[in-house]
Amino acid sequence: MLNEKKSVVDALVVDAHAHVFTHDMPVVANPRHNPNYDFTPEQYLAIMDAHGVQFAVLAAGSPWADYNDYMIAALRKHPRLRGTVIVEPSAEKYTLEAMARDGVVGVRLSFITMQDIPDLSAFAWRRFLRRLRDLDWHVHLHIDGPRLPRVLPHFEAAGVKLVLDHYGRPDPVRGIQCEGFQAMLRAIERGRTWVKVSAGYRLGEERVAAYGRELLRTVGAERLLWASDCPFVGDEEATTYRRTMETVDAWMPDATTRRKVFGENALKLYFS
Amino acid sequence: MIQPAAADAPAVDTHAHIYTLDMPMSGEAWHKPPADASAEQYLQALDAHGVGYAVMAAASIYGDYNDYMIDAVRRHQRLRTTVIVEPTTDPYILRQMRDDGVVGVRLQWRSLKTTPDLSAPEYQRFLRRVRDLDWHVHLHDEGARLPPAIAHLEAAGVKLVIDHFGRPSAHLGTACPGFQAVLRSVQNGRTWVKLSAGYRLPSPAVAAACAAALLEHAGPERLLWGSDWPFAAFEDKVSYADTVADLRTWVPDAAARARIGGETAFRLFFT
Numbered sequence: 001m002l003n004e005k006k007s008v009v010d011a012l013v014v015d016a017h018a019h020v021f022t023h024d025m026p027v028v029a030n031p032r033h034n035p036n037y038d039f040t041p042e043q044y045l046a047i048m049d050a051h052g053v054q055f056a057v058l059a060a061g062s063p064w065a066d067y068n069d070y071m072i073a074a075l076r077k078h079p080r081l082r083g084t085v086i087v088e089p090s091a092e093k094y095t096l097e098a099m100a101r102d103g104v105v106g107v108r109l110s111f112i113t114m115q116d117i118p119d120l121s122a123f124a125w126r127r128f129l130r131r132l133r134d135l136d137w138h139v140h141l142h143i144d145g146p147r148l149p150r151v152l153p154h155f156e157a158a159g160v161k162l163v164l165d166h167y168g169r170p171d172p173v174r175g176i177q178c179e180g181f182q183a184m185l186r187a188i189e190r191g192r193t194w195v196k197v198s199a200g201y202r203l204g205e206e207r208v209a210a211y212g213r214e215l216l217r218t219v220g221a222e223r224l225l226w227a228s229d230c231p232f233v234g235d236e237e238a239t240t241y242r243r244t245m246e247t248v249d250a251w252m253p254d255a256t257t258r259r260k261v262f263g264e265n266a267l268k269l270y271f272s
Numbered sequence: 273m274i275q276p277a278a279a280d281a282p283a284v285d286t287h288a289h290i291y292t293l294d295m296p297m298s299g300e301a302w303h304k305p306p307a308d309a310s311a312e313q314y315l316q317a318l319d320a321h322g323v324g325y326a327v328m329a330a331a332s333i334y335g336d337y338n339d340y341m342i343d344a345v346r347r348h349q350r351l352r353t354t355v356i357v358e359p360t361t362d363p364y365i366l367r368q369m370r371d372d373g374v375v376g377v378r379l380q381w382r383s384l385k386t387t388p389d390l391s392a393p394e395y396q397r398f399l400r401r402v403r404d405l406d407w408h409v410h411l412h413d414e415g416a417r418l419p420p421a422i423a424h425l426e427a428a429g430v431k432l433v434i435d436h437f438g439r440p441s442a443h444l445g446t447a448c449p450g451f452q453a454v455l456r457s458v459q460n461g462r463t464w465v466k467l468s469a470g471y472r473l474p475s476p477a478v479a480a481a482c483a484a485a486l487l488e489h490a491g492p493e494r495l496l497w498g499s500d501w502p503f504a505a506f507e508d509k510v511s512y513a514d515t516v517a518d519l520r521t522w523v524p525d526a527a528a529r530a531r532i533g534g535e536t537a538f539r540l541f542f543t
Contacts, residue, residue, distance in 0.1 A: 092361075092362070092365050093338075093339050093342065094365050094368045094369075095365075122299075123296060123297075123298045123299050123335055126296035126297075127296045127335065127336070127337045129296075130295065130296045130337065130339075131337075131339060134339055134343075159294070
């Protein structure tokens with residue numbers, strides 16, 4: 001059974017996006033999800049091992065807001081893991097530096113859950129983005145594609161690295177023609193933006209194959225990061241870890257591209 | 273052109289700014305610098321004039337983005353700095369700043385229409401923390417507004433450093449109530465005054481008169497010298513050598529000048 005689940009990729013594999021939590025962690029009011037079970041770092045590491053995944057990046061989850069503490073404890077214990085956190089833009093240099101020493105590599109902005117996006121031109125945000133750049137961190141942005149063009153110039157002006165979740169979440173009807181998707185392609189070409197090819201189970205596997213092929217065709221493989229989004233909160237029963245790999249493997253044209261998307265790119269971005 | 277180092281150059285420059293143009297500027301910035309003034313450029317200026325040590329002043333145009341200066345004091349043992357912080361800043365953060373080489377907080381009020389109420393509980397707590405850290409408050413404001421601020425800071429028991437002679441007003445000069453309050457304050461033993469940025473004063477004569485009054489009332493153990501490098505808004509009009517020469521004009525006695533440029537500043541910022 002375990003052998004059968006081995007990686008679809010015969011090379012180093014890095015999972016760029018997964019969550020760990022326990023059911024008794026403090027949850028914000030009206031959370032996007034509220035899992036009633038635990039998914040511990042140990043459970044996750046066992047899944048990584050079973051699928052030939054060596055390294056992984058834990059993503060802060062919006063239900064727990066800036067209670068990053070459980071995740072940070074996991075980073076301290078397991079050198080195979082890195083993480084992104086949710087913090088206020090007023091976070092002090094010293095606090096962020098302490099987090100960096102523990103394995104934090106970026107800040108997650110979950111704008112997808114916000115009706116009003118904060119004013120990124122305000123001094124507090126420019127100062128914050130500059131601090132992230134000083135740390136060589138990345139902004140880990142979860143936003144609906146149509147709103148991406150509005151915020152993208154602020155991140156690019158700040159000179160901070162940017163990682164977009166889930167193919168940039170293009171408008172499902174307009175797909176690759178969506179202005180957000182097109183803006184993302186242009187940003188990737190400028191060299192400081194990456195995108196996760198992940199959450200096909202949320203966006204539709206056929207759709208994401210089209211997104212993936214368009215990304216390869218226009219900007220190449222260097223900025224694409226495979227991620228599982230484990231444990232597939234809200235879709236735990238229907239999705240398997242192996243399936244998240246196969247969904248992306250389906251549009252890999254060759255072994256070199258596969259090695260980059262499944263491991264090399266993420267290793268460079270998050271672990272060096 | 274590199275000017276030869278003066279034989280009697282001050283040992284410590286107690287007022288200068290460093291920044292790069294790509295740093296985040298606050299919305300209320302009063303001045304937009306024309307070029308980078310990096311830590312490396314500043315160290316070159318110090319070396320070119322034989323100045324060994326320096327204290328950087330937080331600049332209001334970058335708000336509380338003190339990060340660049342903190343990185344510089346971590347790297348260079350010969351540098352110290354002041355910071356601009358919210359009064360609510362956590363004491364653990366302040367302590368880490370001190371360990372890195374921060375020696376005080378700047379109240380840069382000159383560009384503010386209304387100044388904060390230092391008697392408010394959050395400022396009282398903040399000033400106590402500043403005192404606990406043995407930091408100084410580094411106050412820059414119009415001479416006319418200095419007296420009440422000085423009174424609050426004296427009551428809080430913090431060390432106080434007044435920028436640029438106390439910025440006396442043009443028509444009153446040494447008779448300016450702010451300058452008079454500075455003269456009284458230095459006698460309490462916890463207030464120092466910077467002989468610096470003479471070019472920002474109404475005239476060279478006012479600067480010279482203020483310097484003479486300060487030497488008489490305060491003496492060299494309460495006076496400091498600062499270059500104010502890179503001379504914000506006067507970048508093309510003032511040179512580092514000019515500011516060294518100014519000190520010689522204001523303090524003709526070599527022994528007094530040596531104390532102002534050396535021992536007084538060392539004791540206050542480096543011990």
